[in-house]
Amino acid sequence: MIQDAIERIISPELIEQARAIIDRSQKIVITTHMSPDGDAVGSALALANYLRKKGKQANVVFNDTPGDNLRFIPGSRSELVFDNQRDGTPDTHEQAIQAIHEAECFICTDLNAPTRMGDMHKEVMANGAPKIIIDHHLEPDEAAFDVIISHPEASAACEVLYTFILQMGDDSLIDQQIATQLYCGMMTDTGQFIYSSSRPQVYMIVARLLQEGFDKEKLHRDLVLEPERRTRLKGYVLQQKVQILPASKAAYFSLNKAELKRFNHQKGDSEGFVNMPLDIYGIQVSAYFREEKNFVKVSLRSKGEFPVNLVAQKFYNGGGHRNAAGGEFFGTLQQAELLFVKAMQLFANYLEK
Ligand code: 5GP
Ligand code: MN
Numbered sequence: 001m002i003q004d005a006i007e008r009i010i011s012p013e014l015i016e017q018a019r020a021i022i023d024r025s026q027k028i029v030i031t032t033h034m035s036p037d038g039d040a041v042g043s044a045l046a047l048a049n050y051l052r053k054k055g056k057q058a059n060v061v062f063n064d065t066p067g068d069n070l071r072f073i074p075g076s077r078s079e080l081v082f083d084n085q086r087d088g089t090p091d092t093h094e095q096a097i098q099a100i101h102e103a104e105c106f107i108c109t110d111l112n113a114p115t116r117m118g119d120m121h122k123e124v125m126a127n128g129a130p131k132i133i134i135d136h137h138l139e140p141d142e143a144a145f146d147v148i149i150s151h152p153e154a155s156a157a158c159e160v161l162y163t164f165i166l167q168m169g170d171d172s173l174i175d176q177q178i179a180t181q182l183y184c185g186m187m188t189d190t191g192q193f194i195y196s197s198s199r200p201q202v203y204m205i206v207a208r209l210l211q212e213g214f215d216k217e218k219l220h221r222d223l224v225l226e227p228e229r230r231t232r233l234k235g236y237v238l239q240q241k242v243q244i245l246p247a248s249k250a251a252y253f254s255l256n257k258a259e260l261k262r263f264n265h266q267k268g269d270s271e272g273f274v275n276m277p278l279d280i281y282g283i284q285v286s287a288y289f290r291e292e293k294n295f296v297k298v299s300l301r302s303k304g305e306f307p308v309n310l311v312a313q314k315f316y317n318g319g320g321h322r323n324a325a326g327g328e329f330f331g332t333l334q335q336a337e338l339l340f341v342k343a344m345q346l347f348a349n350y351l352e353k
Contacts, residue, residue, distance in 0.1 A: 002208045007201055008167050010149055010160070015167045017147045021130045025104035027057045032157075033111040034063040034118030037271070038073065038188025038223075041066045043109035043134070043157040045075045046181035050165055053173045059099040063118035065089050067268020072222035073184045074177055082120040085267065097123060105130045110157035110185075112137035114144050134161050138309070138321065152321075155197045158185025162205050171208075179212035184219060191275070192220060195323070233263040233270065242277055243337075248344035249351050251277035254289035254296075254333045274299040284351055285344065289329070289336045296329040296336045306350045311343050 022028070030047050032040035044060045051058035060079035070076050077089060080096040100123045112135050114121040124131075125144070132147040133140060136154040154160045162182050165171060174182075186206065190197040210216065233255075241253040255270065263269075274288035278301055285306050288299040298316040300308035302323050309325040312318035316336070318327020329336040 002204060002211070003166060003171050006163065006166060006204050006208065009151055009154070009163055009201075010167050012167075014147055014149050015164070018132050018149065018164070019168065021105050021132060021147065022051070022054075022056070022107075025056070025129075027099075027102050027104050028059070029099050029103035029106050029124075030058060030060045031106060031108045031111075031117050031120065031124060032060075032062065033116040035267075036062055036064075036066050036070075037110075038070055039156045039158055039185035040110040041070050041073050041076050042181045042183075042185030042188070043161050045073065045079070046158065046178045046185070047107060047109060047134070047161055048079070049075075049175075049178050049181070050170065050173055053175075054170070059103075061096045061099055061120065063120045065267070067271065068266060069226070069268040069271055072219060072225075074180055082123075083118065096120070100124055100127060103127055103129050105132065107132045107134060108145070109134045109161060110137075111135060112139060112150065113141040134164055136160055139319075153199065155199070155202045156186045156189035158182040158189070159202060159205055161185075162209070174209070174212060176212040176214050179209040180214040180219070183209050183214065183216065187219060187223065192223070227266075227269070229264050229266075230269045233265065234273065234276070236263065237270075237273055238276060244277075244280070244283070245341060245344060246282075248285070248341075248348065249282055250285040250287070250340075250344045251280060251283050252287040252289070252337060252340050253277070254291070254337055256291045256333055260291070274301050278303055287340050289333055289340075291333050294330075296331065296333055298327045298329055298336060300325045300327075304352050306347070306352075311340075311347060315339050315343050 030044050032044045048058040048060045062081045064083050065081050066076045080092045082096045084091040114125050130146045133145045134149045136151050136157050138152050140148045140150040151160045237253055242251055244251050274286050277283050277286040285302045290297045302308045307322045309320045312325035312327040316327030316329045
């Protein structure tokens, strides 16, 4: 069996600690990071479905609604949302608060620190119930969680979650929907198996999930479908907005509120744009600055050794992985951009020759 070849990467002590908490909890709340991406949504939904099959009352509470671009993940619009964005989805704020208050334990996927949950983290942390994380980010907040299942070597939180279910002895509970949700997280966090996916283990898990018979090719096709306004915005960014810093081997661009309005930008519309300049010969670092209500959302990407997580930490109140990081900047778009130009000079020694 494929399962037998899959490495049990989670320490047995952590599995038993998590099992003890889950066994004595009936009402379980699952949370993930704000502005959830495919891995956040896939892992939270798959975990909820798994726990429901174990007879638990499991609720996923998203801080904010998953973007329209994640609609292809089955169940992505069926869960509770803490902060409804008046985007046409039902307002479930009161139910979200109630579920958080009543939770007997929390399991947080694809996040390493409470603040990554967004505004809802205060409600969650105010409930003293045990908290488990299942994640693949660096430097989990050890003080904030009771059981920390953290594997930065993993391609996605969904990979860690599959291994968790396997090590819980529950591989047989994986059904077609759970397999699809787990696959979606791995497919999206790796950019369709380009990044962070060189470990053979990734494909053994994919092989196991494919045994459930979901339509893998359709998921990949649906993933890249986009509304016309996004295609147009992409053209505008590439044609008119991308700035190149040749000496720093970097590129950056920004979108202000007026531009976002002009293109009728909806949540998720510019997801992934920050990767585009990395396709230009010689470019190793890319940055995207988006003007929000009262801050600038910063997205950073790099190739090779350049640590954008350090840039995010030092300059933009953020963090992340070496090659994908982000943060929030409290100032103007222009200040955020100038800071990037300076940061690239300071970090020049990390660039590959
Ligand atoms: P994205 O650019 O897709 O929003 O984020 C890429 C990665 O950067 C995320 O997976 C996350 O690890 C990290 N990240 C993004 N925004 C923030 C932030 O505001 N704070 C921290 N600590 N990390 C962030
Ligand atoms: Mn992830």
